[in-house]
Amino acid sequence: DAGVTQSPxxxxxTRGQQxxxxxxxxxxxxxxxxxxxxxxxxxxxxxxYYEEEERQRGNFPDRFxxxxxxxxxxxxxxxxxxxxxxxxYLCASSHPAPGADYGYxxxxxxxxxxx
Amino acid sequence: xxxxxQDPGPLSVPEGAxxxxxCTYSNSAFQYFMWYRQYSRKGPELLMYTYSSGNKExxxxxxxxxxxSKYISLFIRDSQPSDSATYLCAPLAEGGSYIPTFGRGxxxxxxx
Numbered sequence: 596d597a598g599v600t601q602s603p604x605x606x607x608x609t610r611g612q613q614x615x616x617x618x619x620x621x622x623x624x625x626x627x628x629x630x631x632x633x634x635x636x637x638x639x640x641x642x643x644y645y646e647e648e649e650r651q652r653g654n655f656p657d658r659f660x661x662x663x664x665x666x667x668x669x670x671x672x673x674x675x676x677x678x679x680x681x682x683x684y685l686c687a688s689s690h691p692a693p694g695a696d697y698g699y700x701x702x703x704x705x706x707x708x709x710x
Numbered sequence: 711x712x713x714x715x716q717d718p719g720p721l722s723v724p725e726g727a728x729x730x731x732x733c734t735y736s737n738s739a740f741q742y743f744m745w746y747r748q749y750s751r752k753g754p755e756l757l758m759y760t761y762s763s764g765n766k767e768x769x770x771x772x773x774x775x776x777x778x779s780k781y782i783s784l785f786i787r788d789s790q791p792s793d794s795a796t797y798l799c800a801p802l803a804e805g806g807s808y809i810p811t812f813g814r815g816x817x818x819x820x821x822x
Contacts, residue, residue: 599753628809635718637798637812638754651807685753692808699744699800699810701753 599688599702607708608676616671616705620688624698626650627669629661630685632704638685644669645691673707681709713737716799716813723820729786731816733799736780740801743775744810745784748796757797758784789820 600619608614620627626645630638640653644663663669667688673680683706689699715734723729731745742761746754758773760766766773774783782799796817800810 601753630812635814637714637716637814640809640811643807643809645807651809653809683751689808699756701746701755703753706751 599686599700601684601686601702601705603705604703605706605708607710610676610678610709612676613672613674614676614707616673616684616686616707618669618671618686618688618702620667620669620686621698621700624688624690624700625667626689626691627663627667628687628689628699629669629671630687631655631680632683632685634682641671676709678709681707683707711736712813713811714799714801714813716816718814718816720817720819723789723818725789725791725820725822727789727820729789729793729818729820731784731786731797731799731818733782733784733801733813734780735782735799735801735811737801737803737811738777738780739803739805740777740780740811741804742802742808742810743773743782744800744802745771745773745782746798746800746812747793748798748815750795754798786818789818791820791822794818794820 628643629641748754772785796815798815802810
């Protein structure tokens with residue numbers, strides 16, 4: 596049973612460029628959430644997608660946008676990259692609400708470095 | 711005041727010790743409580759998931775929730791060097807979109 600897969604694993608971009616990160620959820624999960632984790636900090640919530648719609652958004656600027664596809668996979672797009680966007684970007688998949696199988700499961704992340 | 715607070719550590723213990731990792735929170739709407747383990751440069755791995763107050767045990771791990779004092783604990787018995795990681799607590803409220811709020815994590819080092 597494949598877990599959450601993210602691609603690419605590492606990425607180096609130049610300030611001002613745009614980047615797209617991808618996530619495939621765990622089999623059976625239909626909800627995808629994206630997080631940004633700076634070094635030494637906990638994951639910060641960016642947004643969550645369910646039924647191809649943005650269900651909730653954290654305190655991130657509009658430069659961060661996303662999409663969910665009919666097969667539940669998701670993309671995170673960041674425009675006009677800043678040096679401060681350098682971080683580990685994590686994708687988590689789950690069912691839409693807690694229960695015995697809520698399973699808020701993370702991928703291994705994409706490490707983005709902006710130079 | 712942050713919604714979820716954790717001492718970042720590092721907490722250094724000898725192999726075999728009982729470890730106590732703690733977390734406090736401010737939002738009384740939190741009903742579900744998760745603990746994650748994160749190895750360096752990896753994604754967080756779900757360890758324990760509990761609902762409301764009380765204890766839950768899974769092998770060497772015990773999660774304890776005291777909602778009256780808004781205090782969450784994770785105990786690790788017979789700690790091993792492989793337990794060396796950052797431990798994140800992540801409570802979430804009932805209703806809405808069920809988005810967990812993460813603490814910054816506590817770094818644990820278990821030395822042989």
